[in-house]
Amino acid sequence: MPSKSLSIPLCALLTLAHIHAQEAPKYDAASVQRGKEFFVSHCGFCHGVNAKGGEKGPDLLRSVLVLDDENGSSLGPFLAHGRPDKGMPAFTLTPEQVTDIANFLHRAIYAAADRDTYQVHNIVTGNAQAGEKYFQAHCASCHSPTGDLKGIGKKYDPENLQDNFVMPRPEEHGKPLLTISVTTADGKTVQGVPEHFDDFSVALRDSAGNYYSFKRTTPETPRIEIHNPLQAHYDLLARYTDTDIHNLTAYLVTLK
């Protein structure tokens, strides 16, 4: 049952496993753009327009010379001489041009290395008709294209739409993911949003904002029931094919 809204344990886990990006370096956008233009016209023929290497020149995003460079301090002297033995010409550049090229290359390296900034492409590849069929068979008992999902294709871009039906994130809209009810030995029941739940105690907040906590004397006492309105979404995770997911996305984006 637990899910991503149970954010404390999940975040703790992610800090164990995920590599944190370093603080984003700042590159002057205009300088990067000028560097890019120069690079494409003067260097792209050999090194590729994205600097990832071409038929003659190496990948500069993996070049130790470029990686070790700081603000053009190594690149400038290098470009002034080139590498004539390998067919790399010398360039006469102003200090500003060197800085622009360095900024373009370092920005491109940063973009490759920082996975948190990767951009997802157009993901609408599925068959909308097949998606509608899947929807009718698996989703229509809870959702309606003319009811709760009306205009959903306008509300979200395709990536967020897909991410959200695979695993909805009500907590991002200030809504609880699930509710629990706790029934004590004397038969009293309290219902609300869980605030804490472990092997030793359980706590919740009811709709009036009151906080309750209970010691768990045995796994069954007090009795705890979990009401997860997203259970059907969890169950589908093991049943979807990737094609089902893509078809559903293709269908849902049509609900403008």
Add this chain to the structure above:
Amino acid sequence: MTISKVLACAALAASFSRAQMLDPALLGKPAVDAWPTYNGDYSGRRFSTLDQINQGNVKHLTLSWVFRVKPGAHISTIVGGEGPMPAEGAPPDPDMSRIKSTPLMVNGVLYFSTPDNAWAVDARSGTQIWHFFWKTKGGIHIGNRGMGMYGNWLYFETPDNYLVSLDAQTGKERWHKQVADVKQQYFSTPAPIIVGNHVLVGTGGDSLDVPGFLEARDPETGDVQWKWWSEPLKKGDPGSETWPDEYSMRHGGGMTWIPGTYDPELHLYYLGIGNPNPVLTGRSRQGENLWTCSIVALNVDTGKLVWYFQPSPHDTHDWDAVQTPILIDGEFQGKPRKLLAQANRNGYFFLLDRTNGEHLLTAPMIETMNWSEGLNKNGQPIPNPKKEATVDGVLVSPPTWGATNWPPPSFSPKTGLFYVGVVEAYSLFYLTDTDPHPEGYGAAERDAGFISGRLIAIDYQTGKIRWQHKYPWGGGAVGMLSTASNLLFTGDPSGHFLAVDATDGKILWHAGLADDIGNGPETYLLDGQQYVLVAAGDTLYSFTLEQ
């Protein structure tokens, strides 16, 4: 013992006159009155023969002291490093305040590290003896697994890839040596392991596409004795047939994030190797990509590869194989064997013969796993190519962070059970770098559902889960310690430190800490009394029995 050996021992003993000295003989046997290396001993079992704390009295475990770290440069701090001094009053990087290392305990003193920081603390009282701070040139500060010790010398690694040696007595620096280039996005996390006169030093960093390696360095000078690359270096070398070309193998990743284990009889160092690069897309590196995602056995004196087994051939999900390869001396199918077991990030448990790498057993640890098409004749999972990241997204379990992760598991020879924290979850993997030569990760991941977190006890002879404890809320990879009194110490996802019955998983004792436990718990005898030490967040907690 020959006379010359006796004399050599006497000379060694004489040279160990200072209180902090580590007797190297401690490293090869289960820890009792010391915790002298990352895993307590070379086996990686994190099993203690101590039984003063037992199932009957564990409920009387009580807090002895706490020690909260204050990283950064303070008045009494010893400062080293080649980077700039942090601005006065600037808050330290929060990752410096997360203790992930397993402290060494030698002669009543604890030695541990976080990124850029190292401490010596009195194990009797929690009093700081010294603090060392390293001025960094950068690098990702995600974590530091701890220190290694040789005689009176300590060794630790920094995020900007220096091996730093300190005098254990004073905390003063002896020397530092560069291990890798931070500009190439290397950053170093492992605890150095000392075997004989070798300091074994690994590195990390998979943001860009650089090759991994392990080095042996001289404990006195810090000079490189040998260097083993985790990929073949040129076409025609063994393993190069598993890469399309030299270029891809030289940019193929394979980091050595986590310390390995060692068999003194076989003279082999066992090390789990990191994932290949580019990380989440394999288009530019067709093939099995040796020795990424492999368990390798290296001759500790030469650094030569003796055997390997690859749990994740051609990985495209960041499932490094660096989880501790635990050495088990026990029966398998009725015969005593020298074994090696690993609970792998990819969701499977593996059992090998550690003399030659022969595969003995592969067993799934989680039910949600959906990436494999079964096992090949060598017992390796066969990756389903359709579960590699696509532009429109594929749903995969486990996520990149795996069914388990680096936190140390434990094996008890008393119960025959392997203890590990596992998680069942899904992620969507989107290919973002569609270039024929992708770089870095090459794909993005979006969390897609957390199903369960469990503590499981695996029968190493069958791979079957003997018992499991599912947490009501969260859970996953977390450090473990087992003891001869059939206690298992670990943490739950709600900030509790737990003592569990190692035979059936029943929770016998718990204490709420200020954070979830962040390292592997350890135990030792001090002044005749057994202590259990654990870190949670920025604090060490020392527990012992009420007197």
